[in-house]
Amino acid sequence: MLDRQIQDYLEWMNNAGYAPWTMAQHSQILNRLLDFVVLNSIPWERTFARDTLQAFKDHVQVKYAGFVLRGFMRYLHQNGIICLPPGALPEGRGRSKLQRAQLPRLYEEYLQFYTQTRQVGKQQIYRVQGTLSALNDYLQNQGMELKDLDVLHMDAFLAERNRNFAPETRINQRSVLRGFLRYLLMRPGL
Known part of the structure; x- marks a missing residue:
């Protein structure tokens, strides 16, 4: 464990x-x-x-x-995995896990849609944002736009992204991307 x-x-x-x-x-x-x-x-x-x-x-x-x-x-x-008595750990001065960088408009719209249509906690929303941020970075590094994305690019992205992650994390990454791609297909004009 x-x-x-x-x-x-x-x-x-x-x-x-x-x-x-x-x-x-x-x-x-x-x-x-x-x-x-x-x-x-x-x-x-x-x-x-x-x-x-x-x-x-x-x-x-x-x-x-x-x-x-x-x-x-x-x-x-x-994340509710261990219990600690109040005050057992100092709060720290680092960046809050809920602070995040702003993504391009389309990604932010999806995050808003995801938040409104799913009953998930802040941690899952943060994970979705992390996956989308990584996809955005990958596309920028490749000199591509979302409209240029195909199965081969998606496979390459996932291979690079998931290389050091546990199987459960890989499953989560694929699920996030499927939801995002489904959302893009539902949008007119994309």
Whole structure:
């Protein structure tokens, strides 16, 4: 379970626009945490216990390990995966996960449509925005517009985008794109 949560967290960081260097640091520490948990046969319910985390920090001896662990635990808590008592983690000063860059008009219209027609939480809307943002970036890098998109380009985009993601994340990415393409087909004049 921990490995899947780490992959989802790294995907969230990517969608939130974290720098590759920051993501690499988080990936390194969290994968060392996974190795530590497996090596010491620590059950899931003890993984985030204060004594387990302190033993891990003592083991890795990396100054920023506590920062990475707090960010990961905050993500897990906000997504209802672990329970933490109020005030257990500082709120932090980083960018809110709900802040996002503005996309071109058509993408923003789809996000508004998606929000109004689906009963989904803010986290799912944020994931949809991340996928659409990545598609927009891909098209810009290829010098293409949405009207030029075909199956081969979509396959190339998904291969590039999903290369490091867990299977569940890949399924989610494809679902988002199917919904967006369906929306584009419904719009007159596109």
